[in-house]
Amino acid sequence: DVKVTQSSRYLVKRTGEKVFLECVQDMDHENMFWYRQDPGLGLRLIYFSYDVKMKEKGDIPEGYSVSREKKERFSLILESASTNQTSMYLCASGEGATDEQFFGPGTRLTVL
Amino acid sequence: QKEVEQDPGPLSVPEGAIVSLNCTYSNSAFQYFMWYRQYSRKGPELLMYTYSSGNKEDGRFTAQVDKSSKYISLFIRDSQPSDSATYLCAMSAPSNDYKLSFGAGTTVTVRA
Numbered sequence: 001d002v003k004v005t006q007s008s009r010y011l012v013k014r015t016g017e018k019v020f021l022e023c024v025q026d027m028d029h030e031n032m033f034w035y036r037q038d039p040g041l042g043l044r045l046i047y048f049s050y051d052v053k054m055k056e057k058g059d060i061p062e063g064y065s066v067s068r069e070k071k072e073r074f075s076l077i078l079e080s081a082s083t084n085q086t087s088m089y090l091c092a093s094g095e096g097a098t099d100e101q102f103f104g105p106g107t108r109l110t111v112l
Numbered sequence: 113q114k115e116v117e118q119d120p121g122p123l124s125v126p127e128g129a130i131v132s133l134n135c136t137y138s139n140s141a142f143q144y145f146m147w148y149r150q151y152s153r154k155g156p157e158l159l160m161y162t163y164s165s166g167n168k169e170d171g172r173f174t175a176q177v178d179k180s181s182k183y184i185s186l187f188i189r190d191s192q193p194s195d196s197a198t199y200l201c202a203m204s205a206p207s208n209d210y211k212l213s214f215g216a217g218t219t220v221t222v223r224a
Contacts, residue, residue, distance in 0.1 A: 004155070042118070042200060042216040043156070058211065090155055097210035098144050103155030 003027070004104035006091055012110045019078040021107050023091030029102075030095060032074035034058075034066065037088040037106070049074055050097075081111045115139055118201055118215025126223050131188040135201035135215045138182065142203040144210070145177050147186045150198045150217070159199070160186065191222045 007022035025032065031050050035043040035058075045058030047066040055066050063085060067075045074093075078085055088108050092101040118135045125131055133147075144163055148156035160175040162168045162184075168175045174187040184203070188195055201215040 040120070040216050042116075042214040043202075043212075044214075045211055048211065056209075092155075098204065100146075100158045100161065101212065103148075103157065105153070105155050 004091055004093055004102050006089075006104040006107050008107050009105065010108050010110075012112065013078075013081050014112055015082060017078075017081045017111075019081050019109065019111075021076040021078075021089055021091075021109070023074045023076070023093075023104055024072055025074075025091075025093035025102070026072065027093065027095075027102070028071065029093040030071075031093060031097070031101075032068065033092040033094075033101060034064075034074065034076045035090045035092065036060070037090055043090065046076065078109075081109075083111050085109065086111045113138065114216075116201060116203060116213050116215045119218055120216065121218035122221065123218060124221045124223060125191055127191060127193060129191050129222075131186075131191050131195070131220055131222075133186040133188075133199050133201075133218050133220070135184050135203075136182055137184075137203060137213075139203075139205060139208075139213070140179075140182065141205035141207045142179075142213075143206065144204045145175070145184050146202040146212070147173075147175055148200040148202060148214075150200060152197075156200055188220075191220075193222050193224045196221045 033048045091104040094101040147160040150156040176185045
């Protein structure tokens, strides 16, 4: 079974802190994605990566950056956390552009 | 206007009822249509995947795509309490690098 793991299920951070969310997949997938999920808004794409060292902005990249040093690992970075970044963050991986995306369990981040 | 609109719900139905879930979309370039199921405190998992127009059936689940009306549906027959979850429609287009656009999700509760 494909497994996508995220480093934390719950995180509480203070405004202005730098926050790292880690995601690891074990199926050698080329593509990895970071979404945030908010009530009434669904999933919105923050960043994605189709290859190691390569990253592309999604629909809402402001305030975020990413790192993909190894194929299996994709990190989301909040440079200076703000309260409007309180959300559920979901990582996903997939093989091809039109293939199924496999999601991790999510990290619920609260910024105080 | 959102690119993908999904009936907001929530829906509460008795066990054995037929559940009908719907999404409309505005981008006529969408070609790939998916339904994801998300249980509480879990990441979404793919339930149904359809390319272009038509129907697809998998056990108690039927997905329909009507590209002329820009409308997709998911039907759950003989619903079970284990079907209680949030259902998310998603779609993609080659013109958008196949990035997934999600609906906001509909939460379904099947009462025993």
